[in-house]
Amino acid sequence: MQELLSEGYARVEIKEMMQMSYHTIRRYASGEPYKLCRINKAKMKRLNNESYREDIVSYLQKNMTFREICARITVAGYNGKQSQCNSYCHELIDELSLSYNPRRNSAWVAMNPTAPKPKFHSVSFSDVFDYIWSDKELDVSDVVYIINKYPYVFDIIDCVRDFRNIFIQKNPVLLKQFIFIYSVCDIKPLKSFASGLLMDFDAVCNAVSSDLSNGFVEGINNKIKVIKRTMYGRAKIDLLRIKVLHCL
Numbered sequence: 001m002q003e004l005l006s007e008g009y010a011r012v013e014i015k016e017m018m019q020m021s022y023h024t025i026r027r028y029a030s031g032e033p034y035k036l037c038r039i040n041k042a043k044m045k046r047l048n049n050e051s052y053r054e055d056i057v058s059y060l061q062k063n064m065t066f067r068e069i070c071a072r073i074t075v076a077g078y079n080g081k082q083s084q085c086n087s088y089c090h091e092l093i094d095e096l097s098l099s100y101n102p103r104r105n106s107a108w109v110a111m112n113p114t115a116p117k118p119k120f121h122s123v124s125f126s127d128v129f130d131y132i133w134s135d136k137e138l139d140v141s142d143v144v145y146i147i148n149k150y151p152y153v154f155d156i157i158d159c160v161r162d163f164r165n166i167f168i169q170k171n172p173v174l175l176k177q178f179i180f181i182y183s184v185c186d187i188k189p190l191k192s193f194a195s196g197l198l199m200d201f202d203a204v205c206n207a208v209s210s211d212l213s214n215g216f217v218e219g220i221n222n223k224i225k226v227i228k229r230t231m232y233g234r235a236k237i238d239l240l241r242i243k244v245l246h247c248l
Contacts, residue, residue: 001014001018001020001025001028001029002028002029002030002033004017004018005029011025019086019087019090020083020087021083021086023083024083047079047080047084047088048077048078048079048080049073049078049080049084049085049088051077052073052076052078053092055072055073055076056069056073056088056089056092057092057096057098059072060089060092060093060098060100061098063100063101063102064102065102066082066085066086066089066102067082069085069089070082070085070086073085123138123142123145123146127142128146128153131143131146132153132156132157132160133160152186152187155185155187155190156187156190159182159185159190162174162178162181163178166178166208167207167208170208170209171208172205172208172209175197175201175204175205175208178194178197179194179197179198179201181194182194183195183198223247224244227240227243227244227247228240231243
């Protein structure tokens with residue numbers, strides 16, 4: 001292993017070539033090989049991995065990870081370590097020519113890297129949002145799938161259209177009806193939204209019935225706050241006043 005490191009091999013390559021862990025590579029990367037490889041036979045314990053050979057082979061055929069295999073045979077009485085179990089599993093894979101692949105997908109099903117990737121159709125969050133907010137056209141199959149999985153989407157669409165209609169007609173009576181209907185809605189976010197409108201009813205009612213807006217004032221306030229933050233710790237009110245008047 002030290003010779004391979006001196007020749008410029010990467011540790012990941014050495015790990016695959018010699019079937020050892022990164023911990024082992026770090027441990028023996030430096031030092032005198034003779035001293036590192038000395039074994040105290042008095043303290044050595046005889047591994048009983050052969051007693052679990054058939055079990056390990058069956059686990060490998062099920063594409064279980066080495067960690068899972070080691071955990072199971074340890075419960076059954078295995079007296080070795082994780083690295084020793086890994087080495088023994090590699091030996092069995094080479095000896096029996098097993099097609100071992102521990103990679104799993106999100107459903108925890110073993111994946112075959114050589115198999116062609118399945119083609120699938122998906123609907124993104126932005127598509128659903130545009131369908132609800134902007135009446136974007138979707139395939140009938142996608143709409144059926146969305147409605148079957150999330151049946152409250154229709155209620156959200158009705159809420160969006162009702163609230164938009166309030167501002168189109170500029171009718172405060174529709175606002176009162178909206179709050180009355182959705183304050184007892186089964187969908188908690190819509191119920192909370194209606195309750196918030198009721199708490200600030202006068203301001204919302206003015207926004208519905210009047211063409212006037214404080215958006216310009218709020219924009220100026222935001223611009224002043226940005227200027228103030230860029231000057232933090234460097235100047236006081238006099239320079240701030242000059243910069244604000246210059247920018248405005």
